[in-house]
Amino acid sequence: MAxxxxxxxxxxxxxxxxRxxxxxxxxxxYRSGHWxxxxxxxxxxxxxPWPDLDPAQNNHSCCLRLDDLDAxxxxxxxxxxxxxxEGIPRLVPPQMDISGLTIAYLIDPDGTLLRLVQNPPNR
Structure with missing residues (x-):
């Protein structure tokens, strides 16, 4: 595995x-009571697990780099x-970022931010 x-x-x-x-x-x-x-x-x-997490105070995030952001x-x-x-959950539609990448933003029901980044085409 790489x-x-x-x-x-x-x-x-x-x-x-x-769900x-x-x-x-x-x-x-994988699913257990702890992971x-x-x-x-x-x-x-x-x-x-973080059962008492306040979604409005959650500062966790990650990027998903996608070949097909639109899908x-x-x-x-x-x-x-x-x-x-505003609101949880929510989607901020794709837009061109200052970086030149197209990015959408998803806030999941626990308030985690997922940056959905369109992979650039292969050159």
Missing amino acids: DHATPNLPSRQFLKTE FYSKLGFSAS LILQNGGMTLEFF MVEKIRAAGVPEAR
Whole structure:
């Protein structure tokens, strides 16, 4: 297996976390009372329990680098996540960043920020 990294993110309740992310194409590859691992293709998200987390105070985040940002955004919309600048959960639609990358922002039900970054085309 190649070297890789996986973000470790908080979850107030694993079942709710798993249900939310399953609508985005993730499925559980490991589940216990103390850890949850969700995978979607080459992406892995790991969750630890934090039952008393205040989503409005959560400062955890990660980037998902995607070959097809539009497809992921459509899954998020189909899951019923509102497009908004406030509220939890929410989607901020894709836009060109000052970096030149196209990025969308997803806040999950626990307040974690996921930056959804379109991979640049191969040159």
